[in-house]
Amino acid sequence: MNWDETTDSPAAGAERLVGSVADREDQAVEAALRPKDLGEFIGQEKVREQLDLVLRAARARGATADHVLLSGAPGLGKTTLSMIIAAEMGAPIRITSGPAIQHAGDLAAILSSLQEGEVLFLDEIHRMSRPAEEMLYMAMEDFRVDVIVGKGPGATAIPLELPPFTLVGATTRAGLLPPPLRDRFGFTAHMEFYEPAELERVVHRSAQLLDVEIEADGAAEIAGRSRGTPRIANRLLRRVRDYAQVKADGLITRDIAGAALAVYEVDPRGLDRLDRAVLTALLKLFGGGPVGLSTLAVAVGEERETVEEVAEPFLVREGLLARTPRGRVATPAAWAHLGLTPPGPRGGGTGGNGQGDLFGA
Numbered sequence: 001m002n003w004d005e006t007t008d009s010p011a012a013g014a015e016r017l018v019g020s021v022a023d024r025e026d027q028a029v030e031a032a033l034r035p036k037d038l039g040e041f042i043g044q045e046k047v048r049e050q051l052d053l054v055l056r057a058a059r060a061r062g063a064t065a066d067h068v069l070l071s072g073a074p075g076l077g078k079t080t081l082s083m084i085i086a087a088e089m090g091a092p093i094r095i096t097s098g099p100a101i102q103h104a105g106d107l108a109a110i111l112s113s114l115q116e117g118e119v120l121f122l123d124e125i126h127r128m129s130r131p132a133e134e135m136l137y138m139a140m141e142d143f144r145v146d147v148i149v150g151k152g153p154g155a156t157a158i159p160l161e162l163p164p165f166t167l168v169g170a171t172t173r174a175g176l177l178p179p180p181l182r183d184r185f186g187f188t189a190h191m192e193f194y195e196p197a198e199l200e201r202v203v204h205r206s207a208q209l210l211d212v213e214i215e216a217d218g219a220a221e222i223a224g225r226s227r228g229t230p231r232i233a234n235r236l237l238r239r240v241r242d243y244a245q246v247k248a249d250g251l252i253t254r255d256i257a258g259a260a261l262a263v264y265e266v267d268p269r270g271l272d273r274l275d276r277a278v279l280t281a282l283l284k285l286f287g288g289g290p291v292g293l294s295t296l297a298v299a300v301g302e303e304r305e306t307v308e309e310v311a312e313p314f315l316v317r318e319g320l321l322a323r324t325p326r327g328r329v330a331t332p333a334a335w336a337h338l339g340l341t342p343p344g345p346r347g348g349g350t351g352g353n354g355q356g357d358l359f360g361a
């Protein structure tokens with residue numbers, strides 16, 4: 001699976017209802033929805049089991065846990081897990097992020113003020129500056145930093161001992177981390193997208209915390225449109241709750257969820273207006289492709305980058321669109337999803353049955 005789908009830049013559609021980066025409202029409400037311990041954390045069975053062992057063993061030894069790297073797309077629970085690690089270790093947590101650390105000195109200040117056993121959560125660790133990164137190597141390995149005092153030829157490095165701490169790094173792109181940094185983590189957890197059944201549990205749990213009444217079918221409807229991402233599930237739940245309050249008696253049924261998300265143009269597969277515009281252009285204007293990215297972008301009236309970075313990754317992940325050397329190509333599933341019939345000699349008949357010819361030579 002690739003994480004490219006969701007860059008962590010705000011330009012990647014943070015304001016879309018189905019965007020996976022946290023918007024202001026998410027930030028305000030997420031704290032209340034975060035599972036507090038591993039037992040409450042839904043899904044990610046492998047990661048949970050492995051992390052449980054790492055933490056238990058450290059606790060039994062009375063030691064500080066090994067450094068942990070969490071990689072995965074936005075909204076899958078990295079920040080939540082970092083807090084859980086601290087909670088499970090009974091340790092305080094300090095939260096910062098790569099972009100917040102401009103200079104090595106910023107990092108030195110944080111590191112030198114850590115308490116013994118503290119968890120340092122470094123979000124977007126791949127966006128840290130090079131000098132800070134190098135300081136971090138030594139801190140992770142030897143619990144020591146060299147603080148540079150003075151400037152120019154007279155500058156001296158003063159070694160500073162650090163208390164043992166646990167670094168929890170989070171990244172949307174494990175591949176972007178320099179190997180020396182990656183190697184200094186004792187444990188790396190790759191977070192996967194969630195299965196619909198897991199997202200249903202997320203929706204039920206959040207509904208309970210938000211005091212919202214929801215039927216099983218209603219939760220399934222929301223889960224199915226949430227793109228494998230708990231953050232999106234929680235956001236759709238809030239919009240559906242609003243609709244249920246205004247248009248009905250507050251109870252979320254399948255019909256209410258479907259009607260609410262139709263208002264917000266989130267279709268049953270979690271595609272929004274932009275995704276559908278791209279697919280529709282590809283199918284109706286270009287017969288399913290292949291067509292170049294720029295041509296496709298012009299046809300939907302969007303920037304090239306928007307189509308490529310915001311819409312396409314999910315379409316590719318869903319198996320609706322393929323990027324080929326000759327251009328963008330719709331898959332048979334795309335025709336079926338939009339209820340259209342592919343053209344071509346053998347493409348007639350029922351929608352979505354145009355098989356492999358669509359991929360060209």
Ligand SMILES: Nc1ncnc2c1ncn2[C@@H]1O[C@H](COP(=O)(O)OP(=O)(O)O)[C@@H](O)[C@H]1O
Binds near residue numbers: 073
């Ligand atoms: N496994 C999970 N179980 C329940 N809720 C989850 C889970 N993972 C994420 N969430 C919810 O999704 C939201 C986003 O999670 P977060 O940890 O901030 O994601 P990330 O840091 O990876 O972007 C939070 O509100 C959190 O409560």
Ligand SMILES: [Mg+2]
Binds near residue numbers: 078080123
């Ligand atoms: Mg986060």
